[in-house]
Amino acid sequence: MELKSNIPSGPMDQKWEKHRFDLKLVNPANKRKYTVLVVGTGLAGASAAASLAELGYNVKVFCFQDSPRRAHSIAAQGGINAAKNYCNDGDSVHRLFYDTVKGGDYRAREANVHRLAEISVSIIDQCVAQGVPFAREYGGLLANRSFGGTQVSRTFYARGQTGQQLLLGAYQAMMRQVGLGKVQLLPRTEMLDLVLVNGAARGVVTRHLVTGKLEVHTGDAVCLATGGYGNVFFLSTNAKGSNVTAAWRAARRGALFANPCFTQIHPTCIPVSGDHQSKLTLMSESLRNDGRIWVPTKNGDTRSPSSIPEAERDYYLERRYPSFGNLVPRDVASRAAKSACDEGRGVGPGGKGVYLDFGDAVQRLGQKAIAEKYGNLFDMYQRITDENPYKVPMRIYPAIHYTMGGLWVDYNLMSNIPGLYVLGEANFSDHGANRLGASALMQGLADGYFIIPYTIGDYLAKTKLDKVAPDHAECNRVKQDVSERLQKLMAGKGKRTVDSIHRELGKLLWDKCGMARNAAGLKEALGKLPDLREEFWKNVTIPGSGESFNQSLERAGRVADFLEFAEVLLTDAHDRNESCGGHFREEYQSPEGEAQRDDVNFAHVAAWEYRGPGEKPVLHKEPLTFEIVHPTQRSYK
Amino acid sequence: MKITLHVWRQKGPSDAGRMATYHHEAHADMSFLEMLDTLNEGLTLKGEEPVAFDSDCREGICGMCGIVINGIPHGPRKSTTTCQLHMREFKDGDHITLEPFRAAAFPIVRDLAVDRAAFDRVIQDGGFVSVNTGSCQDANCIPVPKKASDLAMDAAQCIGCGACVASCPNASAMLFVSAKVSHLGLLPQGQPERGDRALRMVHRMDAEGFGNCTNTRECEASCPKDIGVEFIARMNRDFTLSSALERQEKAGGGGG
Numbered sequence: 001m002e003l004k005s006n007i008p009s010g011p012m013d014q015k016w017e018k019h020r021f022d023l024k025l026v027n028p029a030n031k032r033k034y035t036v037l038v039v040g041t042g043l044a045g046a047s048a049a050a051s052l053a054e055l056g057y058n059v060k061v062f063c064f065q066d067s068p069r070r071a072h073s074i075a076a077q078g079g080i081n082a083a084k085n086y087c088n089d090g091d092s093v094h095r096l097f098y099d100t101v102k103g104g105d106y107r108a109r110e111a112n113v114h115r116l117a118e119i120s121v122s123i124i125d126q127c128v129a130q131g132v133p134f135a136r137e138y139g140g141l142l143a144n145r146s147f148g149g150t151q152v153s154r155t156f157y158a159r160g161q162t163g164q165q166l167l168l169g170a171y172q173a174m175m176r177q178v179g180l181g182k183v184q185l186l187p188r189t190e191m192l193d194l195v196l197v198n199g200a201a202r203g204v205v206t207r208h209l210v211t212g213k214l215e216v217h218t219g220d221a222v223c224l225a226t227g228g229y230g231n232v233f234f235l236s237t238n239a240k241g242s243n244v245t246a247a248w249r250a251a252r253r254g255a256l257f258a259n260p261c262f263t264q265i266h267p268t269c270i271p272v273s274g275d276h277q278s279k280l281t282l283m284s285e286s287l288r289n290d291g292r293i294w295v296p297t298k299n300g301d302t303r304s305p306s307s308i309p310e311a312e313r314d315y316y317l318e319r320r321y322p323s324f325g326n327l328v329p330r331d332v333a334s335r336a337a338k339s340a341c342d343e344g345r346g347v348g349p350g351g352k353g354v355y356l357d358f359g360d361a362v363q364r365l366g367q368k369a370i371a372e373k374y375g376n377l378f379d380m381y382q383r384i385t386d387e388n389p390y391k392v393p394m395r396i397y398p399a400i401h402y403t404m405g406g407l408w409v410d411y412n413l414m415s416n417i418p419g420l421y422v423l424g425e426a427n428f429s430d431h432g433a434n435r436l437g438a439s440a441l442m443q444g445l446a447d448g449y450f451i452i453p454y455t456i457g458d459y460l461a462k463t464k465l466d467k468v469a470p471d472h473a474e475c476n477r478v479k480q481d482v483s484e485r486l487q488k489l490m491a492g493k494g495k496r497t498v499d500s501i502h503r504e505l506g507k508l509l510w511d512k513c514g515m516a517r518n519a520a521g522l523k524e525a526l527g528k529l530p531d532l533r534e535e536f537w538k539n540v541t542i543p544g545s546g547e548s549f550n551q552s553l554e555r556a557g558r559v560a561d562f563l564e565f566a567e568v569l570l571t572d573a574h575d576r577n578e579s580c581g582g583h584f585r586e587e588y589q590s591p592e593g594e595a596q597r598d599d600v601n602f603a604h605v606a607a608w609e610y611r612g613p614g615e616k617p618v619l620h621k622e623p624l625t626f627e628i629v630h631p632t633q634r635s636y637k
Numbered sequence: 638m639k640i641t642l643h644v645w646r647q648k649g650p651s652d653a654g655r656m657a658t659y660h661h662e663a664h665a666d667m668s669f670l671e672m673l674d675t676l677n678e679g680l681t682l683k684g685e686e687p688v689a690f691d692s693d694c695r696e697g698i699c700g701m702c703g704i705v706i707n708g709i710p711h712g713p714r715k716s717t718t719t720c721q722l723h724m725r726e727f728k729d730g731d732h733i734t735l736e737p738f739r740a741a742a743f744p745i746v747r748d749l750a751v752d753r754a755a756f757d758r759v760i761q762d763g764g765f766v767s768v769n770t771g772s773c774q775d776a777n778c779i780p781v782p783k784k785a786s787d788l789a790m791d792a793a794q795c796i797g798c799g800a801c802v803a804s805c806p807n808a809s810a811m812l813f814v815s816a817k818v819s820h821l822g823l824l825p826q827g828q829p830e831r832g833d834r835a836l837r838m839v840h841r842m843d844a845e846g847f848g849n850c851t852n853t854r855e856c857e858a859s860c861p862k863d864i865g866v867e868f869i870a871r872m873n874r875d876f877t878l879s880s881a882l883e884r885q886e887k888a889g890g891g892g893g
Contacts, residue, residue, distance in 0.1 A: 026676075067701075068697075069797055075696050075699065084777075122771070128826065129766065131827050136786045140781050140782050165790075173765060193665065241697065273666045450770070450771070453770065500678070547650075548649070603662065
């Protein structure tokens with residue numbers, strides 16, 4: 001299989017403009033003859049659904065939550081990047097492009113990233129026009145702050161709830177189209193399989209989560225905007241419901257899964273407090289603008305932080321990376337926290353934590369100014385830990401937060417299955433091996449507002465698509481598969497709950513494929529996976545029935561998919577014999593402990609073809625070339 | 638800590654429903670929903686059906702969780718969603734009552750989970766600025782006074798959980814609707830549709846079966862995002878003014 005990235009020719013800064021002209025158009029009167037299925041209502045899904053409906057397409061949109069406004073984009077805190085250069089500090093499209101390619105440790109497609117940087121400016125315009133209440137200066141103009149991995153201030157924000165406000169903007173635009181009858185909304189409806197007809201994506205099989213009813217929905221193209229797979233680790237900052245099922249069901253039908261080992265560990269999360277823990281909570285990266293990270297210089301120092309004198313504190317990020325200090329990229333900050341804790345200098349229960357200290361900032365700016373910037377985050381920290389971060393330094397530790405890997409897509413965001421588009425975190429496209437802060441919101445909205453409306457038209461205009469009705473033989477066949485799988489799940493009357501097996505899977509992955517990985521550990525985990533899968537199918541118990549609101553059954557289907565997907569994740573991590581971005585292989589590091597890439601052998605996208613449980617997936621490589629930003633050892637010193 | 642839970646169990650909208658009692662062991666560091674997770678693990682292993690409840694982000698922002706705890710939506714701690722409530726708010730030996738967010742406009746799905754789609758329909762009828770993708774000027778062309786922007790943000794923080802409805806003796810959705818009417822009405826971008834928006838959203842709110850406001854202010858007391866009733870006053874102003882204008886237009890008056 002040859003992977004055609006379909007990157008347009010021409011100079012980097014003209015590719016997208018040229019491509020937009022080359023793309024075929026569907027005339028306005030014909031658009032209403034097409035139906036597009038959009039799965040997921042986060043930033044990417046909601047913005048795509050709204051924009052496509054505005055153009056005149058009929059859109060059906062699905063989400064598993066009770067309302068599309070619950071999608072996990074809502075939890076993004078810090079901000080959204082855009083190359084506006086409002087701060088006059090030397091920002092430009094080229095600089096955002098450069099920072100993102102470098103921040104991604106040279107494992108992203110240059111052309112995609114350049115397009116993202118170009119579009120970033122329009123996103124802010126769009127959101128402001130929708131009424132997104134971004135933070136403003138006293139003169140009434142938009143405010144910016146800085147974020148990790150950059151030396152300019154290009155991040156727009158709405159207190160610590162930027163994701164919420166952007167999502168509500170996209171949701172409201174979509175609901176307007178629901179009111180106009182152009183979008184049909186199906187909440188509490190989970191996609192459980194993809195229907196291909198003559199090799200093209202033409203429909204989805206869904207389960208209504210309240211009635212258990214299986215349905216087939218058909219259309220001319222399918223957009224998956226279903227988020228990342230971070231919950232394969234059980235404990236992550238993702239919402240409880242976030243899952244890999246839609247993407248994985250597509251992978252089982254032939255879509256390639258790219259770079260699954262590129263997982264992002266966020267350095268500033270609230271540490272684990274006990275075995276009952278259901279999820280981890282992020283403290284926004286923006287806190288690193290004013291908070292200083294430190295651990296005691298002495299091992300096993302159990303004094304309270306206020307009684308440790310300045311001279312006995314190690315501000316290790318400021319020491320190791322003087323030019324970026326506390327604002328190094330996430331992968332670098334996470335690894336540094338891990339090594340401090342591994343040396344025995346970690347703080348809090350079990351030594352799994354470092355301090356994020358606002359003492360200096362409160363002294364410099366006053367508590368009121370700090371509260372205005374981060375008040376909601378401080379309140380959240382206090383509710384969870386019962387400690388007051390204005391007085392006592394926060395304790396933080398890295399946690400799984402985002403996944404750069406995802407379904408493989410070409411420049412048009414189409415997977416290797418014709419008519420199957422993948423948007424937002426669900427695709428692998430723009431962040432390489434490490435995503436910079438405030439770039440996820442930018443990518444989700446770029447894909448939905450400004451890319452898919454153009455590229456999907458080209459496909460529909462060029463492709464002859466016969467009508468496919470929901471009772472088409474292929475639809476019935478896939479629906480039957482789904483129904484049998486649900487029956488098989490319901491038949492389990494063993495002794496383990498779904499969550500207990502999910503926790504076991506998560507621990508295995510965190511231990512062997514977390515912040516640091518090595519070949520032996522990955523092999524060991526790959527060896528244990530088939531047993532865990534067997535344990536699941538043999539010994540899981542799901543009470544209730546499949547024809548009702550059954551949350552255990554929902555979770556079971558998702559965990560079954562995680563158990564298969566984990567094999568591809570581990571294989572990718574095992575076979576990528578280099579360290580880059582979020583993928584840190586202990587065998588490949590510099591004497592100072594920095595990640596060591598292997599550009600000769602691994603400057604490629606690893607796209608995996610699934611062949612069934614227990615069978616090694618087949619690797620397809622898309623070589624990456626760098627015309628503009630030449631790979632060097634990333635340095636934030 | 639040992640606690641006794643009295644939980645509303647109801648198989649579906651047509652089932653009568655009843656309270657069930659469970660004795661349970663919890664830990665002070667658990668979140669309230671983690672306590673329920675462990676209750677459900679136990680029920681599952683005993684072959685009983687777990688208690689259904691909605692939750693997703695568990696960070697207090699998605700608005701999906703919501704349980705009436707000891708008679709108060711989201712429980713005893715102010716400005717806190719159910720998912721952010723921790724068991725340290727309770728003590729050993731406590732009896733805790735758990736009920737769904739009850740309102741005619743929020744039919745029960747199962748146990749503690751309800752259907753709040755009426756909120757989406759209120760938004761769909763006017764909770765937006767009609768602007769298509771791609772047709773905008775530079776974001777800094779229209780300055781917005783910081784005060785207005787901050788106040789708009791105070792309203793925009795609403796998470797759509799429905800606690801305001803559940804706490805109101807009239808099951809009114811005035812706080813929810815007014816938060817959106819105010820958020821958009823305070824910004825220059827929201828001006829062209831301001832009056833019409835208030836009319837349409839209020840009409841839909843009534844049609845969905847939410848009650849009216851009688852100033853008991855339970856809504857603002859239970860709002861996890863501290864949205865205040867002054868936004869209801871703002872909405873009433875917009876609604877009254879545009880109702881009057883509408884009447885005038887229908888009568889053929891006005892002009893100019």
